Structure formats: structure tokens, C-alpha cells
Amino acid sequence: MTMTSFGGFGSQQLSVHPSLSTLIPISFAAFVLCYIAFNLVSRRFLRRRTKRFPYPPGPPSPSFFLGHYGKTPTRKPWFDYMEMGKMYGELIYFRSLWDNILVINSAQATNAIMERQARITSDRPFGNALDRFTHWDDQIGLVVYSEAWRYTRRTFHQNFRSEAAVKFHPVQIEKTHNFLRSLLELSESPCSDIQSHGDELINYISTLSQGIMIKSVYGLEIQSATNEDFPKAAKELTSLVDRSLLPGGSAYRSVPFAHLLARFVPDALSEFARAQKRMRETMDILREGPFEEAVKAWKSGNRSSLVGELMSQNEIQGGSVEEVNRIKNMGSAALAGRIFTFSYNTQTIH
Known part of the structure; x- marks a missing residue:
């Protein structure tokens, strides 16, 4: 100029x-x-x-351009949707940016739409360029239906169905005994601060939940869910992804150039870019970190991990790269699923 x-x-x-x-x-x-x-x-x-056909009724759109973007319930949303259901019925419609969102607000409507019409309603709204950047497309619970999804689901089902899960019972018993001993010690300690005791209790429950999964899948031990790298990464991922899984929370993914902003805009100039890059890093930590530790432990003689067993079988069969990726995806999905379940369960009691 x-x-x-x-x-x-x-x-x-x-x-x-x-x-x-x-x-x-x-x-x-x-x-x-x-x-x-x-x-x-x-x-x-x-x-x-x-x-x-017209969409079902819903709250008036606060913005012509953005729709309900940023205005959908985020804190204990089930209460808000329950109240909305009294006014709008079993189906509630929102528009957030480019996305049309339908909230199904009853068990009967859910069964009719998601079960009886599953062929046309049971896919997932992911799989764009931003998902590839953040590695969301590696998670079986988030990826769209495809051949890759079917193969990963088969690997997951073969190793976690009820008949196969019997081999994890010794780990469950061991971790449950540790949990009960921790509860006994907590009950005998002086109760000077109720809040700190409550935090310790949540930590013990989280350590039990994640400890069973990490030991079963990766053969690794954790002593505390709040002080070790992999549980901390799983918890951080929960906080990053939590809002995106709520209705309207991931509408920004429909913006065609969102992945370019995440990739090229400096972190200091954009909270969005910073969050997406951090999500990518955290996904990589959960997918690669415990996997590498499990393989290393298996080669050194620790034969207690599912990942090590599957990798050994894969090497015998020729060492398929696609199978390695499926094993990684299975392990990270199991770990992420465990922490998400724990997080949502504790939200209902807080």
C-alpha cells in the first residue's frame, strides 16, 4: 500500500x-x-x-445470521430441554449457523426415530476437514459410518463383548480392592475439610474407573487420576470436547474454512485456533502415548495388555499398518469412553 x-x-x-x-x-x-x-x-x-416439510417447533431464533449459535443449553442441559418439552413437545428444533438441529425429548420418540428408522437416522455429523485436523475422525464414537468404522468396530466388539471381557475380571477385582482400602483410609482420617474429602472421593472413583481400563487395555498402572499424564490428558480432552457433543456445540464445524483458521491462525490471535490445536495434541497423547508404553512393556516381558496381545498377533499375520491403526483407535476409544462416562455420571450428582 x-x-x-x-x-x-x-x-x-x-x-x-x-x-x-x-x-x-x-x-x-x-x-x-x-x-x-x-x-x-x-x-x-x-x-x-x-x-x-416444516421443522418442528422450537425457541425463536435470536439471530437471523447465527440462529441459536452460542445460545443452546450447556450446563445440565437435560433440565432445560425438559422444561422446553412442556412448551414445544417431544421434538425441539434449533438452527445453529449452517446446522439444523433436532432434539429428541422423550424415550418413545427416540425409539421411533433412532431405532425403527435407524437406516436413515443413525449416522454421525462428523468427517469434515476440521475433524481430520483434530483427529476426531480416529475415534470410533465420532467417525461417520464407513468401511474403516466397520473394521474398527469389529476389533472393538471382538475384545469387549461380554464373553471376551471375562479375562478382565482379575484386574477389576484387584482395582476394586484397592478402591475399598482407599475408602477405608479416607473414612478413618480426620474430617477437617469436607470439601477436600469430597475431592479425594471423586479422585478415588476416577482412579478406579480409569485404572481398570488402562490396566486391562494397556497393561499400565496408575496410582492417581489427578497426577499422572494419561488420566490428566483424558480429563483435559473431556473439557475440550464436552460442549462440542451437545446440540449446537459443534456448529462451527460446518464453516467451510474452520480448519484453515485452526491450522494457520496464531494461538495468540484466536482462542478457537488455540483450542483446536490443543485438542489435536491431546488426541495424539491419548492415541500414541499409552500405545507406545504398552508395546514397549510387552517386548520387555509384560504380557498383561490387550494392546500387546493384538500387536503380537498382527506381527504374526504380516504386520498390517491398517490393523495397527485399528488397535490404536480401539484403545484410545476405550480410554476416552471411560472418562466421558465418568464425567457425565459425576455431573448428575454435583
Whole structure:
């Protein structure tokens, strides 16, 4: 950009080169405007070209452009949806950015829609470029239905079905005994601070829950869920992903250039980019860290891990890279599923 300054009897040419910190907000604003324009035009075009049944009733949209983005319930949302159900019925409609969201608000409607019509309703709204960047597409619970999903699900089912899970009973008994001893020690300790005792109790329950899974799948021991790397990473992942799994929480994934913002925008300029990069790092820690530890332990003589057993079988059969990825995905899904279940269960009692 060239600026001309007139002063006194002459003129002076001043060349100004915009910095990266100046260009990024301008580029982002341009992207947002283009997205909004495309959104409006395509919506108007689609409404003219297609005939659709009306959506179910729902709360009025607070914004024409954003819909209910950022306005859907996030703190104990089941209470809010229960109250909304009294006004709007079993099906509640929201629009968040590009996403049309339908909240199913009763067991009867859930069975009718998700079970009886599973062929057309039971897929997952993931699998875009941002999911590939954050490695969400490695998680069996989040990936769209595909051949890769079927193979990973088969590996998961073969090793965690009720008949196969019998081999994990000794680990469950051992960890339960440790948990009961910890409870006994806690009950005998002086109760000077009820809050600290409550925190210790939650830590013991979390250590039991995650300890069983980590020992069964990876053959690794943990002493505390609050002080060791893998449980801490699982807990951090829960806090990062928690809101995204709620209705409307992942609508930003429908923005076509969201993965570019996450990849190229400096962390200091964008909380969104920082959170997505941290999610990617945490996913990698959970997927690669315990897997590498389990393989190392298996090679050194520790034969107590499911991952080590599956890797040994894979090497005998030729060492398929695809099978290695399925084993990694199975292990990280089991660990993440355990911490998510624990987190949601404790939310209901807090």
C-alpha cells in the first residue's frame, strides 16, 4: 500500500507494508462476510428449488445470521430441554449457523426415530476437514459410518463383548480392592475439610474407573487420576470436547474454512485456533502415548495388555499398518469412553 503525504512545498512517498497481525483479522472478516453471503444466497435458492416439510417447533431464533449459535443449553442441559418439552413437545428444533438441529425429548420418540428408522437416522455429523485436523475422525464414537468404522468396530466388539471381557475380571477385582482400602483410609482420617474429602472421593472413583481400563487395555498402572499424564490428558480432552457433543456445540464445524483458521491462525490471535490445536495434541497423547508404553512393556516381558496381545498377533499375520491403526483407535476409544462416562455420571450428582 502506498500513501502520499503533502507538506510544505513537496510531496513524500511512504510505503507501508501491513503486518501479519493486521492481515489475519482482515482476511478472517472477509471470509466471514463471504460465508454469510453464500449462506443467505444458497438458503434462498434451496427454498425455491425444493419442497420440504416444516421443522418442528422450537425457541425463536435470536439471530437471523447465527440462529441459536452460542445460545443452546450447556450446563445440565437435560433440565432445560425438559422444561422446553412442556412448551414445544417431544421434538425441539434449533438452527445453529449452517446446522439444523433436532432434539429428541422423550424415550418413545427416540425409539421411533433412532431405532425403527435407524437406516436413515443413525449416522454421525462428523468427517469434515476440521475433524481430520483434530483427529476426531480416529475415534470410533465420532467417525461417520464407513468401511474403516466397520473394521474398527469389529476389533472393538471382538475384545469387549461380554464373553471376551471375562479375562478382565482379575484386574477389576484387584482395582476394586484397592478402591475399598482407599475408602477405608479416607473414612478413618480426620474430617477437617469436607470439601477436600469430597475431592479425594471423586479422585478415588476416577482412579478406579480409569485404572481398570488402562490396566486391562494397556497393561499400565496408575496410582492417581489427578497426577499422572494419561488420566490428566483424558480429563483435559473431556473439557475440550464436552460442549462440542451437545446440540449446537459443534456448529462451527460446518464453516467451510474452520480448519484453515485452526491450522494457520496464531494461538495468540484466536482462542478457537488455540483450542483446536490443543485438542489435536491431546488426541495424539491419548492415541500414541499409552500405545507406545504398552508395546514397549510387552517386548520387555509384560504380557498383561490387550494392546500387546493384538500387536503380537498382527506381527504374526504380516504386520498390517491398517490393523495397527485399528488397535490404536480401539484403545484410545476405550480410554476416552471411560472418562466421558465418568464425567457425565459425576455431573448428575454435583
